[in-house]
Amino acid sequence: MPKIKIPTPLRQYTAGNSEVEVGGETAGETLGNLASEYPDLRLHLYTGDGKLRSFVNVYKGDEDIRYLDGVDTEVSEGDELFIIPSIAGGSAEGQCR
Amino acid sequence: MQTRQPLVQSPNGAVEFSNEEIARYSRHLIMPEVALDGQKQLKQARVLTIGAGGLGSPLALYLAAAGIGTLGVVDFDVVDESNLQRQIIHGTSDLGRPKLESAREKIEDINPNVKVETFGEPLSSENALEIFDDFDVIVDGTDNFPTRYLVNDASVLTGKPNVYGSIFRFEGQASVFYAKEGPCYRCLYPEPPPPGLVPSCAEGGVLGILPGAIGTIQATETVKLILGIGEPLIGRLLLYDALGMRFREMRLRKDPNCPVCGENPTVTELIDYQEFCGIPQANAKARVDEVPEITVQELKERMHNGGKFSVLDVREPHEYEVANIGARLIPLAELPERLIELDRDETLAVHCKTGGRSARAVRLLQDSGFQNVYNVRGGIDAWSEEIDSNVPRY
Numbered sequence: 001m002p003k004i005k006i007p008t009p010l011r012q013y014t015a016g017n018s019e020v021e022v023g024g025e026t027a028g029e030t031l032g033n034l035a036s037e038y039p040d041l042r043l044h045l046y047t048g049d050g051k052l053r054s055f056v057n058v059y060k061g062d063e064d065i066r067y068l069d070g071v072d073t074e075v076s077e078g079d080e081l082f083i084i085p086s087i088a089g090g091s092a093e094g095q096c097r
Numbered sequence: 098m099q100t101r102q103p104l105v106q107s108p109n110g111a112v113e114f115s116n117e118e119i120a121r122y123s124r125h126l127i128m129p130e131v132a133l134d135g136q137k138q139l140k141q142a143r144v145l146t147i148g149a150g151g152l153g154s155p156l157a158l159y160l161a162a163a164g165i166g167t168l169g170v171v172d173f174d175v176v177d178e179s180n181l182q183r184q185i186i187h188g189t190s191d192l193g194r195p196k197l198e199s200a201r202e203k204i205e206d207i208n209p210n211v212k213v214e215t216f217g218e219p220l221s222s223e224n225a226l227e228i229f230d231d232f233d234v235i236v237d238g239t240d241n242f243p244t245r246y247l248v249n250d251a252s253v254l255t256g257k258p259n260v261y262g263s264i265f266r267f268e269g270q271a272s273v274f275y276a277k278e279g280p281c282y283r284c285l286y287p288e289p290p291p292p293g294l295v296p297s298c299a300e301g302g303v304l305g306i307l308p309g310a311i312g313t314i315q316a317t318e319t320v321k322l323i324l325g326i327g328e329p330l331i332g333r334l335l336l337y338d339a340l341g342m343r344f345r346e347m348r349l350r351k352d353p354n355c356p357v358c359g360e361n362p363t364v365t366e367l368i369d370y371q372e373f374c375g376i377p378q379a380n381a382k383a384r385v386d387e388v389p390e391i392t393v394q395e396l397k398e399r400m401h402n403g404g405k406f407s408v409l410d411v412r413e414p415h416e417y418e419v420a421n422i423g424a425r426l427i428p429l430a431e432l433p434e435r436l437i438e439l440d441r442d443e444t445l446a447v448h449c450k451t452g453g454r455s456a457r458a459v460r461l462l463q464d465s466g467f468q469n470v471y472n473v474r475g476g477i478d479a480w481s482e483e484i485d486s487n488v489p490r491y
Contacts, residue, residue: 009266053290054286054288055286055288057285062345064347064349084334084347086285086290
């Protein structure tokens with residue numbers, strides 16, 4: 001099964017796992033299965049109408065799937081998908097500092 | 098030795114070095130990749146570092162040591178205890194001082210030949226273009242999304258390379274966004290995350306040493322760009338995993354449809370970045386006002402008087418271990434499933450560290466039908482400051 005690498009900010013939603021093996025033949029399927037296995041992740045990966053959020057980039061190997069076949073990018077045994085979220089460090093917005 | 102066009106043109110003899118400088122830069126001068134000409138380019142260079150904090154500290158220190166001629170520093174913050182764990186350009190004796198003052202002193206001590214230009218006002222759509230125009234390289238050491246997008250857009254519009262670095266807990270990212278040759282930040286992240294979806298260092302914590310690694314990588318890239326040597330991180334996203342001690346690289350492509358640096362740009366001037374990141378400024382205050390509050394003084398009185406009154410702490414267990422006022426602990430994320438543990442007839446005061454998470458908890462409780470719930474304004478921080486200084490601040 002393909003492996004999905006989970007970045008630190010999202011590990012709290014995958015029970016602390018930094019790597020998850022999930023079935024799927026395409027990137028879209030694999031991610032969808034990931035979100036089904038860890039429902040708390042859904043909000044962070046998908047918008048209300050089921051699209052992958054644009055501040056979450058998904059890479060197959062070292063290439064952004066946007067420049068491959070998007071969610072239809074084929075994945076197979078041994079492939080690694082990386083979720084790269086945007087991070088900014090530092091201060092909190094709003095009231096928490 | 099140059100592998101690409103240096104960012105700063107080869108000097109025509111106008112840049113001179115004293116004997117002291119020659120002695121100082123000896124280890125650069127004896128390398129053909131830098132040599133006298135290269136050191137002159139560094140001296141001619143004007144670099145703007147945005148932020149004198151976690152990333153900005155190693156950045157400014159190393160760029161000063163390297164002999165950058167003019168270092169611009171942008172920061173309007175004041176040195177706080179919690180900074181000292183990672184912002185190594187500041188020391189204990191700088192507590193309470195503006196970061197700019199402290200940074201200037203350290204830079205001038207390391208290298209008095211560096212001219213320091215300070216910008217104490219926040220970077221904004223009103224001043225960014227003018228400030229950026231005056232520099233050769235922009236280095237982004239900021240700590241929030243709106244500023245990152247502002248820095249990106251202003252860099253693209255003024256044609257400057259933006260040396261990017263960011264950190265979270267044990268991971269970091271670095272790249273060089275130079276629209277003339279590759280993608281910009283928006284090509285990678287067209288949209289910011291909605292506020293609250295990605296925790297910051299203040300909420301998620303960060304390994305103090307982490308920005309040291311990334312900030313130093315940013316300094317390295319800056320020097321390489323100025324000298325035109327090596328392969329810069331243009332079109333490359335460097336990912337650093339401190340725990341695994343692994344570096345990985347992802348390919349970044351220029352997005353032809355990028356609204357700022359693409360073929361048909363729609364963003365041709367700076368916008369309202371707070372709005373872009375979904376942080377309505379005027380409304381933010383209104384939301385806080387909507388939540389019923391009590392002060393820590395009032396809390397103390399109520400706790401003393403007893404009656405049908407209890408206090409709820411919505412922080413995390415590891416925070417409770419550091420400091421607490423004896424309240425019942427239900428972390429915010431668990432609250433929805435644990436409402437059943439709370440007595441709806443009681444008056445409930447809710448606190449967190451500074452008042453943000455507890456405000457969200459109060460709203461959640463109100464939405465679930467709780468009537469007498471109050472947010473403790475300022476949280477345990479305020480309690481420590483105003484009521485009982487024995488409670489540690491963290």
